[in-house]
Amino acid sequence: MSLSQPTPGRRQFLTTVGSLAVAGLSIPVLAACGGGGADIASGSFPSVNAETMSAIAAAVQKGEPAVGEAKFFPDAHIVLTQPTEGSFVALSSTCTHEGVTINRFSDGQLVCPAHGSRFDPATGEATRGPAQAALPKRTVSKTGNTVTLS
CATH class of the missing domain: 2.102.10.10 (Rieske [2Fe-2S] iron-sulphur domain)
Structure with missing residues (x-):
């Protein structure tokens, strides 16, 4: 008995790739706002010319x-x-x-x-x-x- 998986069509392929791209871009954007209150390690006063x-x-x-x-x-x-x-x-x-x-x-x-x-x-x-x-x-x-x- 031979089981074959259907080959995804062009539309399904592009939808999947598009979803992955959006997810990949969304995570850093959301992470930028969700710093969890962690402060940046600045601690230094700017140099004064x-x-x-x-x-x-x-x-x-x-x-x-x-x-x-x-x-x-x-x-x-x-x-x-x-x-x-x-x-x-x-x-x-x-x-x-x-x-x-x-x-x-x-x-x-x-x-x-x-x-x-x-x-x-x-x-x-x-x-x-x-x-x-x-x-x-x-x-x-x-x-x-x-x-x-x-």
């Missing part, structure tokens, strides 16, 4: 940003805040959840546009997830006309 340092110093000399506000330096991935009068903080603007650039300040918080993580502008601490790690931070000091990050 002379141009960025000059821009930060000019802002601080002018008292910018205003108390309780934020000033973004998008090319440098840095956000400058003034939590209290005369006290400035520089934070990395790279979200610790998935590395998206934070570009929004709303209701007194730094907000990641990707998944809505929120950060305290004075400390960089994550106040709402999915991010759980704080933004890397540098204290900004002003002595006369000299501004430094430490």
